[in-house]
Amino acid sequence: MSTGNVVISSEYVELSEKFYGKTIKKTVLVYVEGDPDVRFWSPFFRKFKDDYDITVQRAFEISSQDGKQANGCSRISSLIKSGQIVLGPHLFTCIDSDYRFILDDYSGYEFAEDSPYAFETRVCAKENVSSTCDGVQDLIEQASSLTKWFSNFSVEWFFNTLSKSIYINQMLYLFYMRSDKVSAKKLRVSINSCIINFEKWFKKLNYNSVDNEILKTKLREFRKQMHSIFKANLQESNQNEFLTFSLSLRRGKNMLSSDTLYFMRGHDFYDLIFYPVVSHLAHTIVMDEKEKRIANGDQDGANQLFKIQIPTKNLLESRRDIDKCKFFNFTIKKIENTLTT
Numbered sequence: 023m024s025t026g027n028v029v030i031s032s033e034y035v036e037l038s039e040k041f042y043g044k045t046i047k048k049t050v051l052v053y054v055e056g057d058p059d060v061r062f063w064s065p066f067f068r069k070f071k072d073d074y075d076i077t078v079q080r081a082f083e084i085s086s087q088d089g090k091q092a093n094g095c096s097r098i099s100s101l102i103k104s105g106q107i108v109l110g111p112h113l114f115t116c117i118d119s120d121y122r123f124i125l126d127d128y129s130g131y132e133f134a135e136d137s138p139y140a141f142e143t144r145v146c147a148k149e150n151v152s153s154t155c156d157g158v159q160d161l162i163e164q165a166s167s168l169t170k171w172f173s174n175f176s177v178e179w180f181f182n183t184l185s186k187s188i189y190i191n192q193m194l195y196l197f198y199m200r201s202d203k204v205s206a207k208k209l210r211v212s213i214n215s216c217i218i219n220f221e222k223w224f225k226k227l228n229y230n231s232v233d234n235e236i237l238k239t240k241l242r243e244f245r246k247q248m249h250s251i252f253k254a255n256l257q258e259s260n261q262n263e264f265l266t267f268s269l270s271l272r273r274g275k276n277m278l279s280s281d282t283l284y285f286m287r288g289h290d291f292y293d294l295i296f297y298p299v300v301s302h303l304a305h306t307i308v309m310d311e312k313e314k315r316i317a318n319g320d321q322d323g324a325n326q327l328f329k330i331q332i333p334t335k336n337l338l339e340s341r342r343d344i345d346k347c348k349f350f351n352f353t354i355k356k357i358e359n360t361l362t363t
């Protein structure tokens with residue numbers, strides 16, 4: 023659908039509702055960044071379907087005044103600033119926060135902070151919300167359709183430990199993102215390189231007989247590497263300012279060491295280690311069960327395993343237990359409050 027340069031306002035949606043005779047339910051139109059965002063945000067509005075007729079769609083559907091059609095939060099911001107989208111009780115928007123929430127910098131996105139009709143992830147992106155550690159084991163068991171697990175390994179503990187190890191560097195990255203993008207980019211490259219190397223080592227483990235001491239030793243080495251990266255990238259002239267900044271995030275935003283994964287660039291943590299590890303664990307469980315069934319002469323049962331397996335990526339991108347993300351939980355409550363008051 024192309025609306026040309028027509029202004030889409032809350033009042034316009036309300037009048038359309040009356041014109042077409044939709045008097046039973048209140049009509050609400052929600053603009054999001056792209057197709058994956060439709061999938062992510064829709065369930066939080068679907069629960070109100072008895073009282074509302076809610077449509078969630080891409081901002082791409084609107085042709086902006088510059089003649090371009092595009093997705094992304096910058097497109098939504100542009101449409102709002104140009105007056106082509108006017109938020110209100112019948113017109114909402116949902117966007118990724120990037121670093122706006124954690125850095126308290128809403129320049130160009132003031133609507134996301136001020137409007138009761140704008141909803142943001144508060145963490146970097148929807149991928150970060152989907153990377154919530156709690157409940158990952160249940161999700162892997164669901165993907166594999168097997169209620170079995172590795173006796174000496176906790177995936178939640180693993181990701182929380184990683185998060186704590188990366189914490190100081192991610193704090194420094196956020197510090198540089200405010201005014202020194204060059205130093206921030208250099209630091210991000212170092213962090214990601216270290217994560218990639220660790221992920222390659224981790225996937226070679228035999229999780230059924232994993233020695234926790236070996237894993238803990240490797241995680242300690244990873245933490246030392248992170249500390250070395252931190253020392254190499256913290257400029258001496260910034261030490262006092264960085265200390266003040268990091269304390270402000272802990273006290274003002276309640277950003278703890280276990281929350282690091284929420285404020286890394288969404289595609290970094292999710293793509294580089296979270297999804298690869300979760301997917302590999304699910305695959306390993308299925309392969310182990312396959313070998314056992316073949317050894318017991320159950321070839322049909324072994325073949326069935328791959329027919330019933332659900333792709334881990336699908337489950338991650340559609341998981342609904344993300345209210346365990348304390349930052350995004352605020353947004354869930356904001357949506358509920360907006361639609362029930």
